């Protein structure tokens with residue numbers, strides 16, 4: 001016994017001495033991390049997760065590199081194992097979930113979930129009058145769904161009586177069968193939610209919106225008098241921080257290229273190796289579905305100045321000299337129409353404990369399209385936009401597609417032109433007919449034509465089935481007579497048109513979720529996360545999935561701990577959630593706050609940098625590997641897009657946009673043509689605008705907080721100086737680091753520095769690690785000269801994020817915005833959750849969405865990035881709608897990856913031709 005005791009004491013002593021050593025090993029850290037259990041969800045904003053983990057957790061998931069990274073302001077998961085382009089091989093991979101790779105990957109997924117849960121908890125701010133109640137109810141701890149009086153249909157709405165009129169409103173019957181034109185009745189008990197004209201929400205505290213107003217003391221502490229609607233000067237920002245450097249300016253000609261579209265033209269731009277130009281136009285095509293601040297492509301009639309008046313180069317604002325003006329190339333005569341506001345009166349306030357809160361932002365703006373992912377850019381969002389859409393008089397379920405004389409050999413046809421009455425905005429004349437016609441270009445023309453063809457192919461397939469088995473059950477039901485089956489032969493033209501719309505919208509959402517986004521964020525954690533959003537992590541384990549769905553139902557019902565809802569939903573996936581319930585609304589979740597996009601979401605989608613100036617045009621009939629011409633993007637805008645599409649044909653545009661690399665999202669990499677964009681509708685002195693300066697102006701006009709507070713509000717770490725932008729992993733003497741340092745000097749020149757004051761508290765969103773308040777000196781002594789990092793515009797800040805997770809074409813700040821809102825637009829939409837079922841989509845429609853078309857599930861060869869994969873949804877669509885490019889598409893795994901690139905091994909970003917494409921000149925360029 002004595003001996004045993006002695007041994008025990010000796011072992012305890014050894015452990016005590018050795019523990020600190022063991023703890024610094026990965027094994028020791030993993031044990032400590034496992035023993036500590038899950039971290040609690042924060043109750044207060046200053047104890048949020050911030051994407052930062054403990055030392056043990058970091059070491060367990062990513063070794064010493066991850067431990068060191070904790071000192072940086074950037075999220076930790078990017079340093080975990082397998083989050084990059086390397087993964088463990090050999091015996092360690094046999095360790096299953098305990099293998100280093102798996103620890104890294106699972107750790108990253110867990111981090112995303114913490115972020116999302118806390119975003120749902122702290123970042124929902126509805127602008128339509130529901131906020132006070134939500135706040136008092138404990139935010140997302142409250143009910144996931146509720147009925148809000150603010151979302152009743154008004155008495156002058158044509159469906160008012162049908163929805164219940166004065167009494168309790170509940171949509172039923174014809175109102176809930178299909179997606180409605182103006183977006184009403186997606187939520188059965190809140191008819192107006194997401195409808196055209198509803199105000200944009202916010203993701204940041206109302207008091208932090210519109211910092212230029214200086215309405216709050218804390219905001220004045222943060223910015224002094226240094227910021228304003230035109231301060232710092234937006235055109236100076238555009239010319240100094242956004243302009244692409246040209247090694248041969250005469251061959252670029254400010255983005256206009258050379259005479260006759262000569263292939264000798266050349267405009268330099270930083271290129272993203274793993275994304276093509278289709279990816280850039282895709283996202284513009286998407287944003288036109290989700291949001292628009294403009295009505296019929298215009299703002300208010302009043303014109304305002306756009307800067308090009310003051311510079312900060314010598315430490316104070318000074319007028320720009322004539323010489324400097326010439327050098328910069330900006331224009332102080334540019335004018336733009338002022339933004340449309342829904343509410344600009346002072347908001348009401350309410351008190352809680354000792355603090356006063358605003359019940360909405362200082363001003364609100366309407367979303368002039370439906371907020372739903374309903375393909376409204378194609379099908380319309382109000383009567384006028386619907387009138388632009390042309391139906392086929394020979395088959396009422398189809399969209400009208402014509403065969404222009406120059407494309408007489410293409411039976412699938414092209415969209416017709418807008419009629420003069422449809423093009424009230426004079427800039428739209430000569431364009432194809434589309435519900436959302438603004439900022440039209442050849443890329444938008446491409447996607448609108450593709451999905452119009454796809455719509456008609458679905459209709460044709462449905463008609464062929466109806467002919468074959470006319471009396472069979474189509475699966476469709478009229479909710480007014482739910483028990484009555486509808487055989488194929490009884491489906492009317494109008495109903496089939498609406499079913500096709502549902503299918504197209506779901507196909508688009510699927511392409512965006514599992515094809516575009518994983519290519520934009522090209523790494524394994526994101527591949528897993530995006531597929532989890534759509535079909536769930538447990539696709540192959542239906543029993544576990546079903547059990548999780550039960551948990552979700554309970555959470556939704558009792559309204560407790562609802563923050564866990566999004567985490568559990570990753571099991572079965574969001575798409576189709578609750579579609580086995582009798583209640584069509586059962587799977588919908590708004591997390592206690594009504595759905596609309598926040599104003600900050602628009603900021604995160606200001607992606608004009610993605611566009612090249614010149615399109616490398618190729619001709620399928622001549623040689624896919626040859627660049628035939630360099631066509632300025634500016635020559636494919638508005639009506640010219642339509643002419644170019646018809647003249648050259650959709651197959652050649654597919655090939656050209658599919659092969660060329662998109663531009664990367666970074667400073668000094670914006671297209672030149674957008675700085676000189678012609679705007680005839682404004683009838684201003686210059687007739688042009690700098691659309692990049694306008695990006696900055698609009699964000700300020702609509703009250704986007706500046707970059708550092710934006711990050712704090714979203715639960716990310718703040719920066720303390722411009723130097724924090726520089727990637728610390730780069731060697732001191734590397735060319736890349738030097739480039740970053742010189743850009744930082746420019747930031748300092750534009751935004752400046754000031755002597756700081758420790759007495760000035762500058763934020764309510766976070767505290768320092770020691771729980772003291774964050775002040776104007778950001779950790780430096782009182783009176784120090786500090787960078788005006790607080791004043792940096794959000795757009796400029798995230799473009800300056802040189803530190804990016806592997807394969808991320810966007811910054812981590814934008815990703816944070818997407819993480820919250822991308823899943824919300826699925827969770828909130830009945831047609832993507834509980835109403836994704838045959839009653840609405842038909843049996844054919846459900847299968848078409850699930851299988852990416854009519855031919856059942858088709859697998860890709862091999863295992864791209866280690867996964868068995870179905871032929872991607874957009875590849876399937878293109879194979880059907882543009883059969884001429886079948887051979888070109890054969891080796892393509894993801895349509896947004898440059899088509900002739902060799903994808904190499906695990907998430908490679910190399911720029912190398914695939915076998916057979918070695919002669920393509922694009923590969924001789926960096």
Ligand code: HEM
Pocket residue numbers: 280281283284287291292293294299439440441602605606607608610611633637677691694698
């Ligand atoms: C040739 C192509 C394009 C042209 C000519 C163009 C032009 C414009 C112009 C003039 C505006 C300002 C409207 C205003 O506030 O008065 C704008 C806004 C915007 N653009 Fe583009 N753009 C193009 C491509 C893109 C692309 C590829 C994206 C990528 C997502 C994009 C995203 C946006 C967004 C998010 C807005 C703000 C919309 C709003 O306020 O509701 N644009 N664009």
